[in-house]
Amino acid sequence: xxxxxxxxxxxxxxxxxxxxxxxxxxxxxxxxxxxxxxxxxxxxxxxxxxxxxxxxxxxxxxxxxxxxxxxxxxxxxxxxxxxxxxxxxxxxxxxxxxxxxxxxxxxxxxxxxxxxxxxxxxxxxxxxxxxxxxxxxxxxxxxxxxxxxxxxxxxxxxxxxxxxxxxxxxxxxxxxxxxxxxxxxxxxxxxxxxxxxxxxxxxxxxxxxxxxxxxxxxxxxxxxxxxxxxxxxxxxxxxxxxxxxxxxxxxxxxxxxxxxxxxxxxxxxxxxxxxxxxxxxxxxxxxxxxxxxxxxxxxxxxxxxxxxxxxxxxxxxxxxxxxxxxxxxxxxxxxxxxxxxxxxxxxxxxxxxxxxxxxxxxxxxxxxxxxxxxxxxxxxxxxxxxxxxxxxxxxxxxxxxxxxxxxxxxxxxxxxxxxxxxxxxxxxxxxxxxxxxxxxxxxxxxxxxxxxxxxxxxxxxx
Amino acid sequence: xxxxxxxxxxxxxxxxxxxxxxxxxxxxxxxxxxxxxxxxxxxxxxxxxxxxxxxxxxxxxxxxxxxxxxxxxxxxxxxxxxxxxxxxxxxxxxxxxxxxxxxxxxxxxxxxxxxxxxxxxxxxxxxxxxxxxxxxxxxxxxxxxxxxxxxxxxxxxxxxxxxxxxxxxxxxxxxxxxxxx
Numbered sequence: 001x002x003x004x005x006x007x008x009x010x011x012x013x014x015x016x017x018x019x020x021x022x023x024x025x026x027x028x029x030x031x032x033x034x035x036x037x038x039x040x041x042x043x044x045x046x047x048x049x050x051x052x053x054x055x056x057x058x059x060x061x062x063x064x065x066x067x068x069x070x071x072x073x074x075x076x077x078x079x080x081x082x083x084x085x086x087x088x089x090x091x092x093x094x095x096x097x098x099x100x101x102x103x104x105x106x107x108x109x110x111x112x113x114x115x116x117x118x119x120x121x122x123x124x125x126x127x128x129x130x131x132x133x134x135x136x137x138x139x140x141x142x143x144x145x146x147x148x149x150x151x152x153x154x155x156x157x158x159x160x161x162x163x164x165x166x167x168x169x170x171x172x173x174x175x176x177x178x179x180x181x182x183x184x185x186x187x188x189x190x191x192x193x194x195x196x197x198x199x200x201x202x203x204x205x206x207x208x209x210x211x212x213x214x215x216x217x218x219x220x221x222x223x224x225x226x227x228x229x230x231x232x233x234x235x236x237x238x239x240x241x242x243x244x245x246x247x248x249x250x251x252x253x254x255x256x257x258x259x260x261x262x263x264x265x266x267x268x269x270x271x272x273x274x275x276x277x278x279x280x281x282x283x284x285x286x287x288x289x290x291x292x293x294x295x296x297x298x299x300x301x302x303x304x305x306x307x308x309x310x311x312x313x314x315x316x317x318x319x320x321x322x323x324x325x326x327x328x329x330x331x332x333x334x335x336x337x338x339x340x341x342x343x344x345x346x347x348x349x350x351x352x353x354x355x356x357x358x359x360x361x362x363x364x365x366x367x368x369x370x371x372x373x374x375x376x377x378x379x380x381x382x383x384x385x386x387x388x389x390x391x392x393x394x395x396x397x398x399x400x401x402x403x404x405x406x407x408x409x410x411x412x413x414x415x416x417x418x419x420x421x422x423x424x425x426x427x428x429x430x431x432x433x434x435x436x437x438x439x440x441x442x443x444x445x446x447x448x449x450x451x452x453x454x455x456x457x458x459x460x461x462x
Numbered sequence: 463x464x465x466x467x468x469x470x471x472x473x474x475x476x477x478x479x480x481x482x483x484x485x486x487x488x489x490x491x492x493x494x495x496x497x498x499x500x501x502x503x504x505x506x507x508x509x510x511x512x513x514x515x516x517x518x519x520x521x522x523x524x525x526x527x528x529x530x531x532x533x534x535x536x537x538x539x540x541x542x543x544x545x546x547x548x549x550x551x552x553x554x555x556x557x558x559x560x561x562x563x564x565x566x567x568x569x570x571x572x573x574x575x576x577x578x579x580x581x582x583x584x585x586x587x588x589x590x591x592x593x594x595x596x597x598x599x600x601x602x603x604x605x606x607x608x609x610x611x612x613x614x615x616x617x618x619x620x621x622x623x624x625x626x627x628x629x630x631x632x633x634x635x636x637x638x639x640x641x642x643x
Contacts (some may be wrong), residue, residue, distance in 0.1 A: 015481050022485055029498030030465075037503055 076142075076152070076169035079159070084109045084127045087164065096152070096171055098144040109167065113154065115140030126156045126165060133158055142169065151176055184437065191406055191427060202408060206291045213291065217284045224277045231270060290421075307341045307457050308349060310388060311379055317353040318377070325361035329373030329392070336380045342454040348429045355422040356390045356450050363394025363448065385436075385453040393447040402440060430454070463507045463599075464573070465499035467536065471513060472497070474535045479521055487516035504575060507599050526603045533607020534614070541615060554616040555591045558609070558640065559583045579605065589642040594627070600634040602626075609638060619643045 015023070070077055076093030080086050086107050094101040097112045114120055119140040125132050137155045144150065153170040241257065244250050261267070318331065325331065357375065364373035376391040397405065404410045408424040430436040434454050442448035475484045488497035491512040499505060514532075518525045541548050547565075551557035562581040569576055579597035586592050595605050606624055613620045620640050627635035 019481050019485050022488075026488075026496065026498040029495065030500045033495070033498065033503060034500040037500060 076167075076171070078109060078167040078169065080109050080165050080167060082127055082129075082131060082163035082165060084123070084165075093169060096142055096150065096169060098146070098148075112142055112144070113140060113152075113167075113169070114143065119154070123154070123156075131165075139172070191431070194407065209287070210291050213284060213287050217281070217288070220277060220280050220284060224274075224281070227273055227277065234266075234270070305343050305345060308344045308346055309339070309341055310344075310349065310386060310454065311335050311337075311339055313346055313349045314353060314377060314379070314388070317350050317357065320350075321354055321357050324358055325364075325373075325375060328361050328365045329375045332374060332376045334376065334378035336378075338381075339379050340381065340386055341457040342386050342434070343457050344434050344454065345429075348433060352426045352429050352452070353388075353390070355426050359422060360390060360392035360394060360448070363392050363396070365394075367393075367395040367445075369393050381456075382453065384456055386456055388452040388454075389449055390452075391447060391449040396444040396446050397440065397442040397448055398444045402442060405440065406438075426450075463505055463510055464501070464576075465503040465505055466501040466539075468497075468499040468505060468510065468513070469501060470536060470539050471510065471532055474532055475517060478531070479517075483517070483520055487513055487520055490516040490519070504573070507577070529601065529603035530607035530610065533604040533609075534611040535607075536604070537608045537611025537615065541611075548615065554612055554618050554620060554640065555585065555642075557612055557616065558591060558593055559585070586639075591640045593638040593640065595636045595638065596630060596633045598633050602634055602636040605636075606638065609640070613640075 071091045073090060074092055076096040077090040078086060078093045078097075079088040086109055089097070089099075089101060091101060099107075099112070110120075110123065113123065115138070119138050122136075122138040123140070133156065135155075137153050140152055140154050141149045142152050151172050153172050155168045157166050157168075158164070159166055241254060245254050314333075314335070318333075357377075360375045361373075364375070371393070374393050376389070378389045378391075380387050380389075401412060405423050406427040408421060410424075411422075427438055430438045430452055436452060436454040438453075439451050440448060441451070472484050472488075475487065491497075491509065493509050493512070494506070514525055514528055517523070517528055521528075548557070551560060562583065566578045566581070569578060577597075577599060579595055579599065579601065582594040582596075584592040584594075593609075595602050597605075602624070606622070609622060613622065619642070621643055623639045623641075625637045625639070627637055629635060
């Protein structure tokens with residue numbers, strides 16, 4: 001018996017003829033079957049090829065579709081491997097990152113994307129073998145090749161094969177702008193409501209105070225006149241008293257009068273009474289001013305709105321208020337000569353500028369800067385706004401105070417120097433009457449800048 | 463069962479018992495195609511069972527011996543066709559462990575309709591391997607012959623014992639224990 005693993009055939013010549021015939025017949029049948037099988041397999045192969053070609057066409061269409069969708073998305077789509085190396089990015093991502101759509105292979109996503117410590121941790125948690133994924137998003141920033149940083153909202157999902165990750169980057173610049181404007185608007189609304197409430201209360205109080213203050217003032221003036229009359233009368237009596245004493249008559253009466261003088265300390269009264277009356281009148285005048293300011297705040301003038309050249313209003317205000325600042329500060333002006341007009345009330349705007357310039361002068365006077373006081377007034381176009389800035393190098397305002405400076409009755413000035421209405425009036429005139437904005441930047445010890453923004457005339461709804 | 467197995471069976475019968483016996487069992491087995499098998503064709507396993515039974519009737523050699531001999535013969539055929547694979551396995555145990563996970567996987571890629579036995583190899587210790595055979599085709603003897611062929615190929619001193627296991631859902635089950643000496 002030959003080894004079983006050889007392919008040697010039994011020697012055919014040793015086989016009987018009829019066996020050879022049978023084997024030949026079997027071989028022929030086997031060959032025919034093999035040919036049939038080959039044909040069948042060829043057909044199957046052809047059909048498979050057809051299916052494959054159809055699949056390729058379908059895949060190509062799908063690929064084209066996916067590519068179109070990928071590139072049409074307004075969000076930045078970045079495909080990375082699980083080591084965060086960029087594999088592919090869409091048109092929006094290319095624009096957002098400011099890199100060609102086919103960046104250098106294997107550039108790490110973290111070259112362009114990052115943010116706070118939390119953001120970086122969020123990104124890192126999605127890389128490597130221990131990566132974790134969820135539906136969360138995080139805010140971060142894209143750093144472009146020129147160093148510009150753009151805020152983005154980031155999300156990330158697994159593709160499902162080859163460790164590929166899809167990063168979705170949404171440019172949130174516009175969103176943040178809208179949010180900031182919304183926040184400012186809400187703040188304005190709150191402030192306006194607060195001022196409205198306080199204004200109503202103050203208006204009532206002012207009304208109640210106004211009448212007694214008027215007749216108290218009138219009475220004090222009456223007493224002032226009465227005092228002048230009495231003093232004149234007393235002085236008229238002096239020669240009579242001296243003559244009676246000299247003639248030594250009516251000694252009892254003169255002695256009683258002298259004692260009454262002494263006892264009543266009339267000389268002192270005569271000397272101090274006018275001062276007391278003057279101080280009372282001054283105090284009453286201050287109270288009247290405060291009442292007047294409160295009433296003005298609560299019931300501002302109803303003058304009609306008109307187009308206003310804010311540069312011209314500033315010039316007028318500076319001219320009128322020169323005496324209030326010329327001894328404490330130099331004035332620097334930076335006016336835009338092509339400034340668009342705004343819609344407003346010149347009188348109110350005049351009041352706003354007077355208040356701010358007065359505050360600037362007070363702040364400089366209080367701090368007495370070694371380099372000398374300086375007030376800067378500037379105007380410029382700022383998109384759809386006209387901006388007026390008033391800066392000083394005075395005491396500055398701390399953060400806690402900044403929160404309250406537009407509140408009615410809030411003042412940091414010494415008693416008797418401020419009514420606490422100035423900036424509240426500024427706020428109300430700018431925001432409520434002119435649809436504008438007023439903001440303040442300040443550093444204690446360095447100075448303060450108020451920025452007023454008014455809508456340009458052609459863009460207002462007035 | 464692939465046609466090549468039938469053709470190799472005839473080849474073995476030719477050389478072991480002579481061409482006349484081959485021709486006789488082909489006639490006795492009443493095969494559907496009169497014994498004309500194409501190597502890559504697929505045929506009913508029952509035909510092989512009938513052939514083996516007819517050979518047993520003709521020669522009085524037990525069926526188990528016939529199948530084991532044929533299994534040993536088949537391993538030689540497989541080895542000649544897949545030399546590189548046999549060389550890549552450095553030991554008998556490595557080869558036996560790879561049958562289910564590699565050879566059968568590749569066979570199914572080429573012939574998705576192939577009915578293969580289910581083999582479970584367990585390395586009991588560094589010198590002992592357990593192989594459980596399960597198949598509806600009931601060819602444990604053929605499997606044992608293949609194992610003997612593999613033992614010869616790797617030239618290791620192996621003690622092979624076979625334990626019949628109860629059938630599972632009509633499938634024949636057997637455990638082969640290979641102990642390296």
